[in-house]
Amino acid sequence: MSETPNLPWQRLHPLSPVIQLGRSAVAVLFVLAIPYISNGGRQHSGDYFDVVIIALAAVGGLISWLVTRWCVEGGTLRVETGLIRRRHTQVPLSRIQSVDVVRPALARIFGLAEVRVRTGVARDGDARLAYVAEERAETIRANLLAWSHGVTIEEAESLEQPLAAVRNRRLLLAVWLQGVVPFEILLAVGFLVAAFLVPTPGGRSSLLGTAAVWIVLLVVAVGNRLNSQLAYEVAEAPDGLRIRGGLIGTVVETLPKERIQALRQIEPLWWRPFGWVRVDADVAGGQRRKGEDRGMSGQMRILLPVATRKEAALFLAEVARGALPPNGRPPSRAHIKTLLSYHFLAVGLTPGWGAACTGRLRRTTTWVALNKVQSVRWSQGPVQRRLKLATLHLDVAGRRVGVSLKDRDSLEAHQMGEQLTALCRDARQLDRITAKGGPWSAADRDHQMSTAAALGSRCPQDQSDASQGPTVPPG
């Protein structure tokens, strides 16, 4: 380590309380301004009351600023805050999982940003430096990351490699074709057309009003999504995937790869003519945090808002080696049972990943990291039994069901179940040996494979095997 991790005690930016109060401050100012406006700007008797409120807020803000300070010493980040209830947060630099720079819209106006240091443990385990000047925030982030990895800042910066960026022009079209938005547009157009067809002026104006409200809501909803996904970039960093995005409020977020349980690629129906897909990640313990941007929160995190199939495949190859498109088709007799989804059904087993493709109108491909699989379930309904088919489920942590390998030959499903339990066991063992989060980089995998060979355990199947589906002995 070239620099000793040391920063003296210091305060946050003096304007922080203003942003902390944020919208409420704006609202208060607005309320205070009403008497002036209604009185035509003249003074009135309630004047002192306003001054008192403003003074109180100012003093409160000043105190909260004065009592908050932070430093780095002895390999620990310390944050102290609170006047009556003092709160000390200590984060050992080695425990830092990620450092995010968050810029809410209001902070951006003042050129400030929040540094959020994540430890990945408890909900209150995060240290927040809200707010510091923007360029300072970047320096702090770089420093903390470098120190936590024990490298110099230049090394830490060079370790970050861009993986994918979303083209804004494509996104601008794609957001209008996602989910129910096309139907909502149709509805809005319907309202407008109806308004011009209705002969009575009263009916026309009410229909126009409804249409206007509808369109405003629609634009706001789409605008929100756009706001979080414009200028979207994903980069590979030593501590995980670094996701940057946002137009007005910018977020830099780091997703540790070992927290990814599953990956999902969705091809919405309306995107099909363009060949676009979306890539999500299922993150363990990824409860939505307060103040987190909407597009990046929830348990399914968006990794790539919109990309062509080819881009997505390249991206997946970088992010999750071995997560190849599944191509083991179910037996043709399954066609009778799965009339509407047979065209998409497929499964695949590759080193480190179990994959399945499902969907009726929108093709959804899901990969689970085998080292994250909690249990394997086999099930067979009456129709499946008649057709000698069975379904295999791979469960991962959380409420969502993991991957369902649907409607396979029942014998194959049994053998695959046995094979998968063994593969998952090996993956977990390797996890413990390498203390690593899974089938991630090529080097890791080679290492794991060799470890697997050394262990004398079953070696995961090759992709060449998976190309004709998991092994099915004849008869």
Next chain:
Amino acid sequence: METDPIPGKQLPAPPPSSDPSTSEAPFFDLAGWQAISPSLGRIRQIEVGGASVGLLLIGAVAGLVTGVALISVVTAVVAIGGWSSGSLYISRRVRSWGYLARDQDLLVRRGVMFRRLSVVPYGRMQTVDVTAGPLERAFRLATIRLHTASASSDARIPGLARLEAAALRDRLADLGEAHAEGL
């Protein structure tokens, strides 16, 4: 695998070809499947019987109050039909339950119409519950439930003799500790 230390009756050898898929279902052919207590069948009989008697009474009362005898007759037919078909089905359902403790994981199977089989690695177990409702207590039975981090793992074994359940719980807890892993 070696002899199982858990007291319990062995599940009879795979039934003769009444079930076409059994022969080609290697999981079900494994040796050492443990059956659950047939007393669970009695509990289920009591439950179904109680429900049927309740339905009969409701039908009778409704028939008396409205004066339409047809109501009573229809409910009686439904109740008795349900009772008889249910009690025939119960014994098959109870017999379908089984568990198998292997070196690394626990297998649980169940179901007649919808057949299910769960493979839960010991390392993934987070908690093991033993519960017993009033009826189960009356028959000295208990239900074991395995929890993993996944909500859908769904591994429970009802109708275990109380001692057997306690022994299995302790053994599972030990195995879980030995194989403990994170998420």
